[in-house]
Amino acid sequence: MPNVLFTNVRIIDGSGTPPYSGEVLVQGNRIARVAKGVRAIATAGITVIDAAGATLMPGMTEAHTHFAWNDQPGLNAIQRMPPEEHILWCAHIAERYLDMGWTSCVGAAPAKARLDVVIRNAIASGQIKGPRYLAASQEITVPGGLADETLPHLPFPEFSFGVVVSGVEEMRAAVRRFLKYGVDAIKLNLSGEYIAGIPAEFTPMTDAEVAVAVEEAKLRGKRVQAHARSCESIKQCLRHGIDVIYHASFTDEEALDMLEAAKDRIFVAPGLAWLVKTSYHASQWGLTPEVTARMGYHRELEMAIESLKKMHKRGVRILPGGDYGFAWIPHGSNATDLEYFVKYLGFTPMEAIVAATKLGGQIMMQPDELGLVKEGYLADLLLVDGDPLANITLLQDKARILAVMKDGTFHRQPDVRSARSVMPASVA
Numbered sequence: 001m002p003n004v005l006f007t008n009v010r011i012i013d014g015s016g017t018p019p020y021s022g023e024v025l026v027q028g029n030r031i032a033r034v035a036k037g038v039r040a041i042a043t044a045g046i047t048v049i050d051a052a053g054a055t056l057m058p059g060m061t062e063a064h065t066h067f068a069w070n071d072q073p074g075l076n077a078i079q080r081m082p083p084e085e086h087i088l089w090c091a092h093i094a095e096r097y098l099d100m101g102w103t104s105c106v107g108a109a110p111a112k113a114r115l116d117v118v119i120r121n122a123i124a125s126g127q128i129k130g131p132r133y134l135a136a137s138q139e140i141t142v143p144g145g146l147a148d149e150t151l152p153h154l155p156f157p158e159f160s161f162g163v164v165v166s167g168v169e170e171m172r173a174a175v176r177r178f179l180k181y182g183v184d185a186i187k188l189n190l191s192g193e194y195i196a197g198i199p200a201e202f203t204p205m206t207d208a209e210v211a212v213a214v215e216e217a218k219l220r221g222k223r224v225q226a227h228a229r230s231c232e233s234i235k236q237c238l239r240h241g242i243d244v245i246y247h248a249s250f251t252d253e254e255a256l257d258m259l260e261a262a263k264d265r266i267f268v269a270p271g272l273a274w275l276v277k278t279s280y281h282a283s284q285w286g287l288t289p290e291v292t293a294r295m296g297y298h299r300e301l302e303m304a305i306e307s308l309k310k311m312h313k314r315g316v317r318i319l320p321g322g323d324y325g326f327a328w329i330p331h332g333s334n335a336t337d338l339e340y341f342v343k344y345l346g347f348t349p350m351e352a353i354v355a356a357t358k359l360g361g362q363i364m365m366q367p368d369e370l371g372l373v374k375e376g377y378l379a380d381l382l383l384v385d386g387d388p389l390a391n392i393t394l395l396q397d398k399a400r401i402l403a404v405m406k407d408g409t410f411h412r413q414p415d416v417r418s419a420r421s422v423m424p425a426s427v428a
């Protein structure tokens with residue numbers, strides 16, 4: 001692995017401190033030096049990338065990823081994809097995330113039992129290209145809950161993208177099975193979802209079922225994450241020690257107080273772009289604004305914006321990502337969430353970038369070595385053409401992401417004209 005010096009870069013280090021001009025030296029898979037100014041670091045024997053003022057920032061983390069969603073206009077397409085095609089699709093999509101600067105992803109449930117685990121292992125072993133990845137279980141639900149897609153006359157459980165359990169012992173068995181498969185987290189569906197025909201404010205799982213899932217996961221040091229749109233489901237998460245709360249749309253004062261009290265433990269990944277795009281940008285697929293208003297999405301979006309603004313003020317960690325992988329919100333466009341954090345939630349562009357980088361390292365459970373441009377940290381870096389603080393949408397444009405480095409290795413090489421290899425002999 002050659003050592004690389006990025007020189008003449010404008011560094012957004014991910015911590016929230018203002019950007020500065022400088023140089024970053026990568027040795028092996030780590031950031032060895034960060035210096036202000038130019039020509040501060042000796043270049044003997046190093047590949048020098050003169051970035052001509054481009055932005056260098058940490059790789060981004062997607063907090064709620066479903067590689068298995070297949071960019072189609074509904075849930076059926078996910079369930080109808082046979083496992084052989086599905087694993088190839090996931091491998092293909094994992095690389096797309098890396099192409100777009102997402103060097104880490106938190107799996108939020110695959111559509112088949114072992115997809116996430118197999119993809120995580122294949123990435124980690126170098127068999128396929130993809131971001132650092134935490135594997136989730138399938139979505140565990142109860143009869144009539146989100147991800148139970150069985151029909152009364154065709155009760156084939158394999159068709160559902162979730163696993164359906166009823167009662168404490170079935171929950172325990174399902175959780176133990178996924179832990180045996182080697183997941184990093186158990187995913188529970190604690191509320192509904194309009195597109196599946198189930199109201200967002202429906203909260204179908206009992207406290208006893210949630211408690212046993214958390215008990216089994218914690219016993220093995222694993223995390224629990226939940227699809228939780230309703231106010232009651234958010235409270236279930238907080239009562240039972242669930243760390244990763246997805247959506248969190250509907251809140252009341254009590255829920256907000258509980259979220260704030262747990263703010264150093266929990267992460268909220270709302271999937272904001274899913275709500276916006278489904279509400280207003282899916283007409284082509286029959287989901288006109290009239291339809292989505294009737295379904296309930298417009299009201300939920302309004303409530304979610306209010307809830308998330310309040311959480312942000314209270315210091316709750318809110319991260320980008322969530323439910324990309326449908327026709328109107330395809331994989332790879334995930335930085336739309338950063339744009340919408342600014343547009344709808346009042347984040348500064350810097351806060352949106354911190355959410356995608358520093359907080360990303362935290363949700364990946366590597367807070368002391370991932371998510372910052374900092375000496376000693378893992379070299380997951382993006383070179384961006386332009387200033388994402390002036391235009392946050394740059395991060396959605398593959399052409400403006402000049403280079404992607406993961407673990408000290410270029411996934412996408414910079415096409416910087418002055419990039420050159422400087423050998424020791426050539427140094428005066």
Ligand SMILES: [Zn+2]
Pocket residue numbers: 064066108227246322323
């Ligand atoms: Zn999801």
